[in-house]
Amino acid sequence: MRAAEHSALGHPPGRDHTARSDALGDAVGDFLAHLRVERGLADNTIRAYRRDLDRYVGWLRARAIGSLGQVEPADLHRYERWLAAGDEDHQALAASSIARALVAIRRLHAFAAQEGLSATDPGTELHPPRTGRHLPKALSVEEVTRLLDGVERDSPRGLRDAALLEMLYGTGARISELLALDVDDLTRVLADPRPGLRVTGKGNKQRMVPLGSYAAAAVEAWLVRGRPAWATRSRAFTAALFLNTRGAPLSRQSAWEILQSRALAAGIPGPLGPHSLRHSFATHLLDGGADVRVVQELLGHASVTTTQIYTEVTAQHLREVYAAAHPRARG
Template identity: 60%
Template sequence: MSDASVDDLVVDYLSHLAVERGLSDNTVAAYRRDLDRYRHFLAGRGLTDLAQVSAVDVSEFSRDLARRDLAPASVSRAVVAVRNLHAFALAEGRVGLDVAHEVSPGARPRRLPKALSIESVEALLDSCDTTTVEGLRDRALLELLYGTGARVSEVCSLDVDDLTPVLSDPQQGLRLFGKGGRERVVPLGSYAADAVRGWLVRGRPGWAASHGSGSAPAAPALLLNQRGGRLSRQSAWAVIQRAGQRAGITEHLSPHSLRHSFATHLLDGGADVRVVQELLGHASVTTTQIYTLVTVEHLREVYRSSHPRALSSDERDGPTTPVGTTD
């Protein structure tokens, strides 16, 4: 049997992933499924030796997956697995050429971020009962997320001293530290500032006083849990879930939902994409531009529903039953 037997190489490569690279069982299982598809495809073409495989074969495998109505992301993942198998075979000296390295896995479809409507955001914020300490904390969290577009990790890491200068002089802006420690300054709107003041004056002191002596002091943290410790990202996620339930929002919610909504509503209001890039802390404007696709789709929907000549009468009324037929 050839040293480049497809079956043997797949077994050896999967062992390499599990033992030498330490990948999880689920990841190795995904590779196994994709490479099993590849093995069967090659066998159907009479190819049992990887050294016999050409770049055309790899490209045909990709097209075969697409014809099977697999999701583009699944096709892309399978082609990546095949490319990695060929690269492994070359590195192990079991083939003399990597024929798969130029075969593109294809671009994964971009998932448009889901933004809430302004009405849904207002319902979410208004669902917090600010007559309670928990409600004051939750309102401050949500207003900060939506009012600044910050990541949940950035908000949860804020200390009281980070807000004190801004609350006394809003012109200073709020300093946030994002990915890679990159610093940016964002405006703090009046709604967010009022919510933070309410929490600092009427809510936080009680929870800070309940902080146990057996854990690290919570004094610096802006947002606290009921035990007086710093609010975690996981707890912030739970706050948003509960607020969504109270507000009757059935859409999927996460802390990023408010960040997405922040960006989309700014662009809908006419903000320049470069300004939104700075506010979000994106290193590249390309990342921010995905939000422009959301607003274009929103504009298209508004146009189709509002302009008298955007749709024909048939399109507006929907499909009708042809004359002479019944249903």
């Protein structure tokens, strides 16, 4: 059957990877270009796909498999076992890492079949291992209050940090969405008596999120009393809303460091990241009675299933409160 498949594709049977040493690399390159150009995936996601697929291609070549058309379902199952077992060249991977790698491989083979690079799609028989569902870490309302109120607001650094943190928690936006904003975006919003902020999320999809009074006041203070002092430090003009001390646009790494240092100063155990405030935003809305579909729209989730994980967080919180407070919760 394998020989017949190769003949149908114009490939001679057998596993001569020396004659087709570029076929695998070319297929992966075409697939990654498809993800970047047609699917609009982020650069970090593309890099993760490349790491997983480079390891897969190396494994195939070591076993004289020179093209995706030569891969059979049994090969994929052997690769899955290899990832889980490890050897002298690599450590055994956790179930979550294996699942991620197998998803990349399944999508690669599906792409190859659609593009005519392979007569069959062996990935349809590959089922990534189930992984435990990790609930997002959300701060308590008291912790968020302590974090935000603990930022001094009498210096450009403090004004910027306060504006950034207030907006992360007040809008539930991703850090990449906030760092993409420019001054004009906020100038227009602050002039509206009922401010709503338009952000661009994954897949270049735009959505409107409300800007609460605390976040609006913090951003206005940064724009008026903080940002001008730093904007003049850079020779290259930038309209970015958030700047570093050199007057250049703030990076994601710097935003992460800001949250880490502010959380440490507030006595909040880590590690925390900008996503922690997004998780807290969603959890606190649901705790307050917000409908899950409203939260879905505010977060920019394509599916309500993604948002429903936060309902598990609130249910878990209720169980913890009950266990700690009810006199007959425990024997």
